Amino acid sequence: MKILVVCSDFPYPADHGGRVDTWGRIRALAELGWRIDLAVCGKQAPSAADREAASAYVNRILFRERTSKLTDLLHKLPMQVQSRVGLRRMELEGGYDYVLLEGDYVYPILEHPAISPASAILRVHNDEAAYFKALARSAGNPAHKLYYYIESLKFAGLQERMRRKVDNYLFISSKEYDRFRERDPRTISRFLPPPTTREVFKPGTFHRGHVVFIGSLFMPNNREAIQWYLTHVHPKLRGEPGYRFIVAGNTRGRGLDWLKGADLIDVEVHDTPESLDDIYEQGYLFVNPMRNGAGVKLKTIEAIQNGLPVVSTSVGCEGTGLVDGEHILVADSPEAFCDRIRLLLRDPGMAGKLLESSQLFIRTCYNHKEVLKEFFQSLGSPISHEWSASDAQDSQQKNQRHVCDTRG
Missing domain, CATH: 3.40.50.2000 (Glycogen Phosphorylase B;)
Structure with missing residues (x-):
């Protein structure tokens, strides 16, 4: 064939x-x-x-x-x-x-x-029409916002053509x-x-309070997610023992100017690292604070395979089949999101059970x-x-x- x-x-x-x-x-x-x-x-x-x-x-x-x-x-x-x-x-x-x-x-x-x-x-x-509409909501530049919105309309027309x-x-x-x-x-x-990308999933390591986000740093919806986290969640967690927020991803050479003015105390940013293995290994848990997007956020699945339990927004886990409270923890308000992270940081046993359950789910269902x-x-x-x-x-x-x- x-x-x-x-x-x-x-x-x-x-x-x-x-x-x-x-x-x-x-x-x-x-x-x-x-x-x-x-x-x-x-x-x-x-x-x-x-x-x-x-x-x-x-x-x-x-x-x-x-x-x-x-x-x-x-x-x-x-x-x-x-x-x-x-x-x-x-x-x-x-x-x-x-x-x-x-x-x-x-x-x-x-x-x-x-x-x-x-x-x-x-x-x-992705549902590209929905995805580009989400990018339009995330974009700060008015010209970019207009471009994404027009592309969204065009993709809606293309989808009808493709169905034929x-x-x-x-x-x-x-x-x-x-x-x-x-x-x-x-x-x-x-x-x-x-x-799945790993034949053997990594175990969790819950001896330090590092919270990790890994994603494409040139995408406006990922940037929006990080900025939301830095503004509304990160300051509330800095008192947790060993807490640090680690961000990594490909910027496609566009740099990190969009982070200017953000609270970067206890924050580590890796621009286009050669390998992500060390970054995953540093982590205690993974966050996906996305506010806009479509399709499956593979970063969530990758994190679980690499040994990190996940706290996510509803957008960050949609389409995965992962269940709140059974495989991951889900929250959409800053207060609830912060509470979920704090809960796992203070309870390694719960973090380990959540990771074990989510890894079993992916190993079984993602064949x-x-x-x-x-x-x-x-x-x-x-x-x-x-x-x-x-x-x-x-x-x-x-x-x-x-x-x-x-x-x-």
């Missing part, structure tokens, strides 16, 4: 949320026996080393640089999509059983003569999957949780390869030698039992 995976960014190395999800899926498909071609239309061509690493799982890699110009703002397609129209001219081999679109941005691949829309599968990373061309959907968010199923019950769709197997079988793909009818039935029962538990 041959599949074309189409991305808006080269997925290796898997050093942020979108890449983590896409690269994990490529590995799972390769392990299931798929022959994979990878087409990428992005800002920067992959290095020779990154190409070589990806070639262990991918048969053929094609790259085209995205092109953007000011007049793209006037186009009916969102700018992120219009800048990737070069996908229409990729030199593809053809003969693909399926084409997997990693998000709405790569929509132009459906207009390539070698691609049959009937074979298209859309991985829904795409018959198969894989949702990263259980919340957005449920919403889609209510609206389009006849369309083939699945909730496909993000892949990426099993859901992919069942999904392709439902599309009528041939069953490989390792995938028998009894395996399919067992997997289907397992997914019904566990995946349904993640929606509620």
Whole structure:
């Protein structure tokens, strides 16, 4: 079986949320026996080393640089999509059983003569219309706010167009999957949780009071979250023994000027660190204080795998299936958010139980390869030698039992 995976960014190395999800899926498909071609239309061509690493799982890699110009703002397609129209001219081999679109941005691949829309599968990373509307709420610059709002409207139009061309959907968010199923019950769709990134999850270390946030520091909704925390929560916690707030993430060279004037006493900021392992290891717990966003916040899932219990807002954990009080602690007001953090800092036993429960949930329910197997079988793909009818039935029962538990 041959599949074309189409991305808006080269997925290796898997050093942020979108890449983590896409690269994990490529590995799972390769392990299931798929022959994979990878087409990428992005800002920067992959290095020779990154190409070589990806070639262990991918048969053929094609790259085209995205092109953007000011007049793209006037186009009916969102700018992120219009800048990737070069996908229409990729030199593809053809003969693909399926084409997997990693998000709405790569929509132009459906207009390539070698691609049959009937074979298209859309991985829904975000409800982009809702996501850009959330970015508009988070942005401080009026011009940026207007841009995000207009893009939101364009994405809403694109989503309607894609529904006429795409018959198969894989949702990263259980919340957005449920919403889609209510609206389009006849369309083939699945909730496909993000892949786990660690074969062995890290244990918690509760001997210091470090609170950690790791996320893309160039994104306005992440910046808004950090500023909210620094203004409303951080000052109230500085009296806790050993407390320190550690922030890390990629700024894409845009710097940290947005933190000027913030209370940075007992705060540590790491701009684009080479590795996050040491930062996770320093932490006692992870916070996700996001106020606006859409889709699944992979930072929450990553933190749990790396041994940190989580305190989050409702936005920061939506679509994950994680339950307040059972897997994580959820609060939306500054006072309640602060109380949840203080509770865990003062009770390592409770922090450990919360982490253990959340890790078990992810280990059980986020079985990426099993859901992919069942999904392709439902599309009528041939069953490989390792995938028998009894395996399919067992997997289907397992997914019904566990995946349904993640929606509620």
